[in-house]
Amino acid sequence: MIRSTAGNDTIVAIATPPGKGAVGIVRLSGPRAMDIAGRMIRRPLQSRTAVYTPIIDDQGLVLDQGLAIAFPAPGSYTGEDMVELHAHGADMVLREMVRCATRLGARQARPGEFTERAFLNEKLDLIQAEAVADLIESHSLQAARNASLSLQGRFSTDIDEALSVIIEMRAFVESALDFPEEDIDFLADGQIKQQLQQAIEIISLLLSRSRQGKQLREGKRIVIVGRPNVGKSSLMNQLSGYSTSIVSHVSGTTRDLVEQEMSFSGVIAQVTDTAGLRETSDPVEIEGVNRAREALGRGDIIIHVNECHEDPVIKLDNLPPDSEVLRIYNKIDLHDEKPRREKNDAVEIYLSAKTGAGVELLQEEIARRLLVSDACEPLFLARQRHLDAMENARRSLINGLEQLRLHGAGELLAEDLLQAQRALSELKGEFLPDDLLGEIFSRFCIGK
Numbered sequence: 001m002i003r004s005t006a007g008n009d010t011i012v013a014i015a016t017p018p019g020k021g022a023v024g025i026v027r028l029s030g031p032r033a034m035d036i037a038g039r040m041i042r043r044p045l046q047s048r049t050a051v052y053t054p055i056i057d058d059q060g061l062v063l064d065q066g067l068a069i070a071f072p073a074p075g076s077y078t079g080e081d082m083v084e085l086h087a088h089g090a091d092m093v094l095r096e097m098v099r100c101a102t103r104l105g106a107r108q109a110r111p112g113e114f115t116e117r118a119f120l121n122e123k124l125d126l127i128q129a130e131a132v133a134d135l136i137e138s139h140s141l142q143a144a145r146n147a148s149l150s151l152q153g154r155f156s157t158d159i160d161e162a163l164s165v166i167i168e169m170r171a172f173v174e175s176a177l178d179f180p181e182e183d184i185d186f187l188a189d190g191q192i193k194q195q196l197q198q199a200i201e202i203i204s205l206l207l208s209r210s211r212q213g214k215q216l217r218e219g220k221r222i223v224i225v226g227r228p229n230v231g232k233s234s235l236m237n238q239l240s241g242y243s244t245s246i247v248s249h250v251s252g253t254t255r256d257l258v259e260q261e262m263s264f265s266g267v268i269a270q271v272t273d274t275a276g277l278r279e280t281s282d283p284v285e286i287e288g289v290n291r292a293r294e295a296l297g298r299g300d301i302i303i304h305v306n307e308c309h310e311d312p313v314i315k316l317d318n319l320p321p322d323s324e325v326l327r328i329y330n331k332i333d334l335h336d337e338k339p340r341r342e343k344n345d346a347v348e349i350y351l352s353a354k355t356g357a358g359v360e361l362l363q364e365e366i367a368r369r370l371l372v373s374d375a376c377e378p379l380f381l382a383r384q385r386h387l388d389a390m391e392n393a394r395r396s397l398i399n400g401l402e403q404l405r406l407h408g409a410g411e412l413l414a415e416d417l418l419q420a421q422r423a424l425s426e427l428k429g430e431f432l433p434d435d436l437l438g439e440i441f442s443r444f445c446i447g448k
């Protein structure tokens with residue numbers, strides 16, 4: 001199936017990140033890629049071979065000296081004729097190379113357009129295309145490893161396995177509907193029931209690996225909460241290593257959410273400092289407290305800060321169901337306490353956000369919780385779109401099982417199977433409307 005006519009123009013973009021670098025790469029893709037690049041080096045390109053060459057603009061000026069490599073269609077990343085021009089990593093030169101290519105007839109690529117063309121030319125399915133973006137943006141080695149497996153088609157194969165079971169069932173059910181006189185007894189046969197259960201099982205397993213993978217892809221959210229003045233912002237600053245949040249002896253200093261990305265043993269997480277929780281009549285602080293409660297409701301790890309020997313410890317409500325609370329007893333320096341970790345109804349850590357004593361105990365606890373369990377099965381770095389599609393497929397199959405139980409089989413089971421197949425096919429990018437595809441690729445970086 002040709003997904004759609006991929007671009008029939010030629011696109012160009014810088015493929016390497018902005019800034020200074022040893023090497024910078026400009027890529028061209030499309031029917032005129034060879035012609036335009038050929039005019040920029042004024043010598044023959046060689047297929048899949050690096051040619052050392054001056055790179056020359058349309059006025060005949062040498063821009064740089066570098067390499068040109070041609071990848072003829074269809075054996076290229078996009079499936080079209082492609083050329084890479086490797087120059088030195090100087091922004092100005094690379095931008096001028098792009099301008100020169102556009103003057104010669106190429107068009108500046110949109111974000112993700114190279115990968116979109118790869119998808120449209122069926123070099124990748126949508127899951128693999130999204131894995132490209134995930135690999136580039138991965139926050140940890142574990143995430144990168146799993147993105148790479150998706151890119152190699154590991155997850156697509158799993159979806160195909162579920163799809164093939166569904167398609168087989170559809171063929172059976174549809175033929176029974178077409179030839180009712182054959183009177184295929186679904187219940188007695190038991191095969192459809194078994195296959196339905198098998199498909200539900202495959203998808204349930206995929207869903208659980210995907211939920212964990214989604215967390216790995218997005219990074220967990222850590223929220224610091226507690227009463228005013230207990231040292232939340234001081235702790236935030238200790239964790240980040242610099243003065244992210246304002247600290248003062250005045251109760252109610254923090255009003256807004258203060259967010260900071262931090263790395264714990266190489267795994268990135270989003271940490272949020274919040275306003276102290278208390279009843280107040282100050283309208284600005286009320287808004288701050290509301291925001292703090294909302295943030296609390298979104299947290300994966302809640303750092304509940306209390307002052308050592310303060311009583312009573314306030315009870316947190318609105319905790320998300322799968323969240324974990326780490327209870328901190330701060331300001332041990334004022335109470336002659338030693339830094340330590342205890343385990344009661346929650347993990348409790350005694351520390352001083354002022355001196356830093358005991359902060360490493362908290363960092364260890366956080367790091368332990370950030371690592372998603374390394375199951376033997378790889379995780380799928382899912383997006384919400386994937387989870388929704390799998391949920392829909394699973395729901396349709398469960399409905400189908402119910403139909404089978406109540407009515408033997410029939411039109412409704414056939415419809416459920418069709419819906420399940422459609423949901424999984426959409427996951428791979430088939431039957432997706434163009435605007436949704438456009439939106440998915442627009443989140444990629446330019447040049448990818």
Ligand SMILES: Nc1nc2c(ncn2[C@@H]2O[C@H](COP(=O)(O)OP(=O)(O)OP(=O)(O)O)[C@@H](O)[C@H]2O)c(=O)[nH]1
Binds near residue numbers: 248333355
């Ligand atoms: N001695 C001592 N003082 C601390 C410690 N942690 C914080 N403080 C002090 O306690 C006061 C409040 O600290 P903050 O970090 O601003 O507290 P907060 O919980 O963010 O306060 P709000 O934003 O008002 O809710 C400041 O004067 C800090 O210097 C600690 O471990 N030991």
Ligand SMILES: [Mg+2]
Binds near residue numbers: 234253
């Ligand atoms: Mg504060």
